[in-house]
Amino acid sequence: MTSLTGRKPALIAVDGVAGPAITAAARAALTSIDRAARSGVSHWDASGLFEELAVADADAGQPSVRTLLLLYAADLAFRLRWEIRPALAEGRCVVAAPYVDTAIAFGRAAGLGAAWLSNLFQFAPRPDARRFAGASARGSRSHMSGGFVEFGCEHVAGAANGVTRAELMDRMGTYLRARSRVRSAR
Amino acid sequence: MTPSAPSLRGLRQRARAHFTDGSRRRGLLVAFEGPDGSGKTTQRKLFKTWLKAEGYDVVTTKWNSSDLIKPIIRSRKAVRALSPEEFSLLHGADFRHRVEQVILPALWAGKVVIADRFLFTGLARDVARGLDLDWVLKLYQPLLWPDLVFYFAVSAGTSGKRILATRTPRFYEAGQDVTEVEDPVESYQRFITRVIREYESLALIFNFLTVDAEQSIGDQHRQIRDLFRQGEKRPWSDWNADAVAEWLAMGGGEA
Numbered sequence: 414m415t416s417l418t419g420r421k422p423a424l425i426a427v428d429g430v431a432g433p434a435i436t437a438a439a440r441a442a443l444t445s446i447d448r449a450a451r452s453g454v455s456h457w458d459a460s461g462l463f464e465e466l467a468v469a470d471a472d473a474g475q476p477s478v479r480t481l482l483l484l485y486a487a488d489l490a491f492r493l494r495w496e497i498r499p500a501l502a503e504g505r506c507v508v509a510a511p512y513v514d515t516a517i518a519f520g521r522a523a524g525l526g527a528a529w530l531s532n533l534f535q536f537a538p539r540p541d542a543r544r545f546a547g548a549s550a551r552g553s554r555s556h557m558s559g560g561f562v563e564f565g566c567e568h569v570a571g572a573a574n575g576v577t578r579a580e581l582m583d584r585m586g587t588y589l590r591a592r593s594r595v596r597s598a599r
Numbered sequence: 600m601t602p603s604a605p606s607l608r609g610l611r612q613r614a615r616a617h618f619t620d621g622s623r624r625r626g627l628l629v630a631f632e633g634p635d636g637s638g639k640t641t642q643r644k645l646f647k648t649w650l651k652a653e654g655y656d657v658v659t660t661k662w663n664s665s666d667l668i669k670p671i672i673r674s675r676k677a678v679r680a681l682s683p684e685e686f687s688l689l690h691g692a693d694f695r696h697r698v699e700q701v702i703l704p705a706l707w708a709g710k711v712v713i714a715d716r717f718l719f720t721g722l723a724r725d726v727a728r729g730l731d732l733d734w735v736l737k738l739y740q741p742l743l744w745p746d747l748v749f750y751f752a753v754s755a756g757t758s759g760k761r762i763l764a765t766r767t768p769r770f771y772e773a774g775q776d777v778t779e780v781e782d783p784v785e786s787y788q789r790f791i792t793r794v795i796r797e798y799e800s801l802a803l804i805f806n807f808l809t810v811d812a813e814q815s816i817g818d819q820h821r822q823i824r825d826l827f828r829q830g831e832k833r834p835w836s837d838w839n840a841d842a843v844a845e846w847l848a849m850g851g852g853e854a
Contacts, residue, residue, distance in 0.1 A: 465670065466667070473666035473667035476692070479845075483688050490684040535734055
């Protein structure tokens with residue numbers, strides 16, 4: 414990652430499969446920034462909507478991947494408004510963990526089209542730097558709590574379409590690693 | 600979740616076969632659209648009663664009514680915490696959930712689904728809030744097109760009069776989040792004017808069946824019956840194959 418010394422405001426995106434790995438990478442990214450320029454970490458579900466979703470009545474039905482991603486985008490819009498943009502406006506560096514790539518990888522792994530996903534997150538600014546929290550998919554399966562992906566795997570409807578949780582996580586890991594390699598090569 | 604490409608093709612074919620099978624009555628989706636105070640709900644109720652008397656199995660779905668997402672939207676509206684993007688995305692999520700849980704199961708079962716507001720409500724309101732039409736429309740993909748869209752056309756003045764006769768417009772209904780006008784009545788007039796302008800564009804683009812909502816209730820109802828009789832013979836729209844296929848991939852249509 415480019416060295417961020419706090420001279421300029423910056424948005425650092427940390428994406429990955431496993432919630433604990435993303436959290437650890439976000440912490441590491443934050444400590445790499447000059448203390449004076451640090452803002453903090455913007456975590457998923459800052460708006461609390463997934464917390465509400467988790468306690469919804471079972472009769473309400475489970476969301477599909479597409480519905481879940483619309484909700485993720487709504488939560489991200491909230492994080493941008495209340496956490497990320499204000500930090501940048503104050504000239505600080507902010508870490509978004511996870512940001513857009515995790516959600517896109519989740520959607521792609523579940524078979525959603527790239528064009529729809531790209532449109533969905535069009536409102537989110539391009540990060541100044543990116544980090545891939547590269548815990549293995551196997552590792553993430555043993556920590557089924559804490560992250561958006563874990564939440565999605567727990568709550569999403571449509572398991573009958575044949576994409577198992579393990580396959581979904583493996584596909585996500587492959588997708589994110591490939592994106593990471595492409596960006597490094599540029 | 601969506602299936603891989605080869606099975607998606609198969610599911611599209613299954614959708615087509617199901618909805619074009621002439622041996623049984625196919626599901627029909629009828630949307631009622633228009634600004635607040637245009638009398639949609641009155642007409643929707645009359646239409647439902649008539650359809651049932653004619654022997655149709657009818658299901659109604661209202662805007663922002665999914666058991667899963669509605670509470671989330673309601674709590675945020677109560678504290679006026681939604682930006683236009685959040686407002687749009689949450690309503691898009693509510694819509695998608697209802698498509699998957701209510702609308703498609705009913706259509707698959709051969710029922711008539713009456714939607715009291717459909718995705719065009721999201722488009723008109725979100726664009727009136729300053730969002731880009733193309734961005735909002737794509738949120739609703741894969742698109743599910745109604746067989747018929749009745750658009751209840753009223754002027755901003757009539758809409759305002761009818762709403763104010765019963766209550767003061769609520770914060771988001773009055774568009775106070777974007778007009779920044781303190782008086783809800785004044786804000787409503789400004790906002791509904793924009794919403795109607797968007798609806799009128801959508802009516803042209805998407806070929807809505809316009810009902811003059813300034814007519815008497817009886818005249819409107821008769822017009823709707825006639826339009827329905829003509830419209831129910833329309834063939835199933837192949838544009839809907841993707842939406843149905845995605846639902847089938849999630850296990851829909853198995854009961």
